[in-house]
Amino acid sequence: IAEMLAQMRYIPNWYYYYGGLADKIEGAVIPLDKRGYLNYTRYEPLGVVAIITPWNSPLMLTTWKLAPALAAGNTVVIKPSEFTSASVLEFVKLIEEAGAPPGLVNVVTGFGSEVGTPLVEHPKVAKVAFTGSDATGKKIYASAAQTMKHVTMELGGKSPNIVFADANIDDAVNGAISGIFAATGQTCLAGSRLLVEDAIHDDFLQRLTEKALTARMGDPSSMETQVGPITTQPQYNKVLDYIAIAKSEGATLVAGGGPGRAPECGDGWFVEPTIFKDVDNGMRIAQEEVFGPVLSVLRFKNEEEAVRIGNETIYGLAAGVWTSDVGRAIRMTESLRAGTVWVNTYRATSYMSPFGGYRQSGIGRENGAEMIKEYLQTKSVWMNFGAPSANPFVQR
Structure with missing residues (x-):
């Protein structure tokens, strides 16, 4: 709500x-x-x-x-x-x-x-x-x-949310959370692929996971709820199927990974905020739109690799870039093939700005x-x- x-x-x-x-x-x-x-x-x-x-x-x-x-x-x-x-x-x-x-x-x-x-x-x-x-x-x-x-x-989209080592880490963590767990991940512009530079990967993933685990699930009519249920039962089953596919492909489960079983979830179609690491961009979990609270975390070494991974998909709806380097920000916005590129923010739209x-x-x-x-x-x-x-x- x-x-x-x-x-x-x-x-x-x-x-x-x-x-x-x-x-x-x-x-x-x-x-x-x-x-x-x-x-x-x-x-x-x-x-x-x-x-x-x-x-x-x-x-x-x-x-x-x-x-x-x-x-x-x-x-x-x-x-x-x-x-x-x-x-x-x-x-x-x-x-x-x-x-x-x-x-x-x-x-x-x-x-x-x-x-x-x-x-x-x-x-x-x-x-x-x-x-x-x-x-x-x-x-x-x-x-x-x-x-x-x-x-x-x-x-649809399989949007890359790209975090460089020089980014404001607290802001980037919040941006990654917003990109995939807001609206239970049921948005076309979801940042479902999180690309993190090698130098900060482990620390960033730990901080991200800790924050994701604090997300409040429960009654969607409560203003306190942050992650609600999946909207339909077929979609609920689809999200759980993709989690199983990710495990079978060799991705490592870091958080979540199943139905929401907290008492406040009742019998609803809840899926825990889920994070996978060790994801290869060729995996189905990295290429196909899940449309749920499931995040794939991928590593990259430099700008060129980030651009390559970011663009290696059939989609091109949106992308996020987190960096304190203005030159890098401009280069990335020019290189990423997406209709919207956010820099040091994510999931912002306006009636005044084109989207597609x-x-x-x-x-x-x-x-x-x-x-x-x-x-x-x-x-x-x-x-x-x-x-x-x-x-x-x-x-x-």
Whole structure:
């Protein structure tokens, strides 16, 4: 609840920000190389936008899409996760109370095969905005291509959180904890691969483990709880399966490694904050998205190796760098192939700053002023006000 309340208090900023952009969508008059013509551009709404969201942060991730889609003049059909539909349904009631015209914002609920697929395939849907797994994203992308729909996709990640020996260690420990154990690790931008320079590896790992073991698990409705349950039973089983896979691959378990058995966990789907060391970047635990409180710790010797390991994945959503060397920080941000790179912080987002991935972490961007164009199409208008008639068989 602490995590969700923080998001709820921040969400209104998106509507205020994009509401402010709604009357500032301006085309341009283009000075042409051809005499006798006026050329200008105008931005127009796409039409019907389908928004498909996952079960984590359902209102926040809906807002990231809904606010710019409406500001750009589109109508919207939202398909929330079948696991977390209630908050979106309640939110849409507020949109009606605010006086939105009927049909401007719509919600359809149900399973992906029964509702999501027909929505993506519908010929009157002009764009699909999706957040979720890369596997589902690929299916949506292929389906949307059949009718040449616009798409934006924010998909999975296996983000490297890289700690150099010259970093502020206390800050870096907190950043590593935030990167993987906040929201029970159920975030696409989770720093699930922690890369630590050899010179500080053992000391850093000890301090990290000690802090991780103090995380308070329990009732997710309590403001004191820091690590809540896994959201669904299939995901709970998946996380435990990945822990077993990591053990079988030869990774060394440092902390956690099983269901949460503390009395305050009751019969819930809790997984202990889990840390593995001696992880090779080729292991499945280092390459595949777990989406739970499971951290892989890898060693590196120098900048070049850190960059190589950081980039050796199919994903490219985010990365973190912890260092007191400004030159190194800049070099790392230039070399890491990720849509967001944090330096001496982690997991910071804003309605004012673009967010999205490289490679199989997605297509397009969310947030920021430029992002509203993801929900618009550009029309170029040519007007002849005096150009002489030309040869009709030659392009003007």
